[in-house]
Amino acid sequence: MVHTMDDKDKTKDQPIRELKELRGRVDELEKSDAVPREADRKIRESENRYRSLFENAADAIYLIHTETLKILDCNPEASRIIGYTIKEIKTMTVEDLHPAEEQDVVLKIFKKISERGSLSGISGINQLRKDEKLVPVEINASTIELKGEKYSLCIIRDVTRQRQAAEARQKSEEKYRNFFNYANDSFFIIDPASRRFLDINDNAAKRLGYTKKELLNLTIDEIDLPLSSAHGNDITRELQVTESVTFEHVHRRKDGSKMPVEISSRLIEYNGRQVFQNFVRDITTRKKMEAKLRAATVTDELTDLSTRHGFFTFSERQLKLSDRTRRRISLLYIYLNNLKLINDEFGYKSGDQALVDTANILKNSFRGSDIIGRIGKDRFAVLLTDLSELNVENIIIKNITDKIKTYNEQGLQNYNLSLNMGVVRYDPEQPCSTDKFLSRVDDLISKDKKRHKLEPLLREDKTERRIYKRFKTANSFPAELNGSDKAKIKDISIGGLRLKTSQHLAVNNIYKIKTLSADNKEISQAGVIVWSYLIGTETDKGESLPCYESGLKFIDMNDSVKSSLEKFISGLSL
Numbered sequence: 001m002v003h004t005m006d007d008k009d010k011t012k013d014q015p016i017r018e019l020k021e022l023r024g025r026v027d028e029l030e031k032s033d034a035v036p037r038e039a040d041r042k043i044r045e046s047e048n049r050y051r052s053l054f055e056n057a058a059d060a061i062y063l064i065h066t067e068t069l070k071i072l073d074c075n076p077e078a079s080r081i082i083g084y085t086i087k088e089i090k091t092m093t094v095e096d097l098h099p100a101e102e103q104d105v106v107l108k109i110f111k112k113i114s115e116r117g118s119l120s121g122i123s124g125i126n127q128l129r130k131d132e133k134l135v136p137v138e139i140n141a142s143t144i145e146l147k148g149e150k151y152s153l154c155i156i157r158d159v160t161r162q163r164q165a166a167e168a169r170q171k172s173e174e175k176y177r178n179f180f181n182y183a184n185d186s187f188f189i190i191d192p193a194s195r196r197f198l199d200i201n202d203n204a205a206k207r208l209g210y211t212k213k214e215l216l217n218l219t220i221d222e223i224d225l226p227l228s229s230a231h232g233n234d235i236t237r238e239l240q241v242t243e244s245v246t247f248e249h250v251h252r253r254k255d256g257s258k259m260p261v262e263i264s265s266r267l268i269e270y271n272g273r274q275v276f277q278n279f280v281r282d283i284t285t286r287k288k289m290e291a292k293l294r295a296a297t298v299t300d301e302l303t304d305l306s307t308r309h310g311f312f313t314f315s316e317r318q319l320k321l322s323d324r325t326r327r328r329i330s331l332l333y334i335y336l337n338n339l340k341l342i343n344d345e346f347g348y349k350s351g352d353q354a355l356v357d358t359a360n361i362l363k364n365s366f367r368g369s370d371i372i373g374r375i376g377k378d379r380f381a382v383l384l385t386d387l388s389e390l391n392v393e394n395i396i397i398k399n400i401t402d403k404i405k406t407y408n409e410q411g412l413q414n415y416n417l418s419l420n421m422g423v424v425r426y427d428p429e430q431p432c433s434t435d436k437f438l439s440r441v442d443d444l445i446s447k448d449k450k451r452h453k454l455e456p457l458l459r460e461d462k463t464e465r466r467i468y469k470r471f472k473t474a475n476s477f478p479a480e481l482n483g484s485d486k487a488k489i490k491d492i493s494i495g496g497l498r499l500k501t502s503q504h505l506a507v508n509n510i511y512k513i514k515t516l517s518a519d520n521k522e523i524s525q526a527g528v529i530v531w532s533y534l535i536g537t538e539t540d541k542g543e544s545l546p547c548y549e550s551g552l553k554f555i556d557m558n559d560s561v562k563s564s565l566e567k568f569i570s571g572l573s574l
Contacts, residue, residue, distance in 0.1 A: 063152075066150040122138065136160055136163045328426075393425075494565055496553040497552055
């Protein structure tokens with residue numbers, strides 16, 4: 001497309017006027033009847049000025065015959081732009097300077113120059129170099145008369161850099177617009193004075209539940225929840241100093257629901273004025289994850305009670321409140337006896353179940369205002385708040401003891417739950433931290449364990465936990481699983497055995513175990529894995545290996561194998 005700018009840029013016409021005036025002056029002097037010597041001097045002066053301007057011009061200059069379009073003269077810059085020598089150019093016409101597809105347009109341009117006397121700011125056309133490359137140019141031209149003939153004095157400017165800059169700017173704007181429109185996050189351009197949206201992208205409208213047209217008729221205040229004046233002032237000050245700021249906020253959707261967002265705001269130039277550009281990211285998922293992480297630090301995953309950290313945090317608040325209000329607070333400390341023995345005898349799954357069952361009994365024994373926590377592997381604590389009766393702690397301990405007794409009588413597990421408990425009252429007149437408060441209860445628990453015989457681990461009713469008595473092996477007796485995997489037998493009975501392995505054994509899978517008796521007779525028997533847990537690591541030949549324990553129950557045992565096992569076990573019992 002060819003663009004023209006008639007008489008809009010006077011600075012572009014100035015070189016043409018000067019050249020035209022000088023060329024006309026030379027022509028007039030040559031026709032003058034003045035004294036020949038004086039005329040010659042003036043002709044030389046004007047000719048020198050004309051030639052200096054012509055030769056040193058930063059743009060290409062052509063003198064072109066209006067009718068024939070032959071090139072009468074050109075300057076060195078014209079030669080540089082199109083790659084021909086000046087001598088070669090003087091043998092050419094205007095049509096030779098342009099590609100074939102543009103020649104019709106060029107002829108029309110020079111026809112207009114001839115008709116109108118001048119034309120300036122013509123762009124969108126190219127000159128054809130000697131090496132066949134195209135050079136984008138801008139033409140400014142004016143007609144002059146020399147010796148009775150009309151010529152076009154043309155100034156041709158190489159606009160390659162300008163075009164490259166314009167193309168780069170256009171590409172940059174296209175990239176920005178594509179990024180703006182198709183980014184996963186929301187973009188807002190906001191007028192600081194009216195606080196109205198000047199531009200938004202599709203995601204901004206979509207996330208807030210509006211159409212783009214609806215949102216562009218709103219202000220930022222209609223989607224933002226109010227900021228505190230102090231916070232708002234801090235953001236404004238930072239924007240003024242650094243011209244950018246990032247902060248978390250909450251947007252309100254069209255349906256009234258709230259969306260947590262992270263806003264990166266900065267001052268930019270937009271259509272000649274300063275505006276806010278807000279890059280807004282929906283952080284709903286991040287906030288949910290943060291909430292889960294916070295919950296993980298204060299909630300025990302196994303028992304759903306407060307962790308030690310959570311219990312201490314919540315309890316510190318209650319102790320400080322007690323200091324102010326002088327209300328009564330007591331701390332109950334609970335120790336689950338025999339957890340290690342339960343793990344050793346029945347597996348870690350049973351140990352976990354003992355902890356869960358203890359936690360459930362505690363949850364059913366206290367009010368919602370009391371704080372219950374698992375503060376150690378086998379230790380629990382309860383902060384009793386708002387106590388209205390004297391010695392209510394004894395009633396609570398009796399209540400828990402009764403529930404433990406009922407639990408054991410139900411025979412749900414192969415073991416009995418046994419708890420040790422202690423209580424300390426908080427004295428607001430002598431304030432202390434939760435940690436010190438707990439240490440006093442811990443002392444009571446230790447003394448209580450020494451004074452009282454613990455309840456028996458195994459149930460003494462008819463539902464004995466095992467049919468056969470189990471015997472421990474010396475130094476974990478070696479065995480093979482499925483002919484190749486190494487294992488060690490930790491204890492054994494006629495019904496099954498407990499194994500230690502370096503790999504996890506799949507529950508409900510059947511394995512064939514083989515070992516040797518004291519008289520080197522092979523004992524081989526199939527069994528099903530009942531439980532299997534990682535218990536830690538062991539170092540073997542400088543290598544750290546995982547260590548698992550598993551319970552295996554014998555299946556399909558014949559009389560011969562049973563007899564061999566009985567002899568093997570008999571040797572262990574001696």
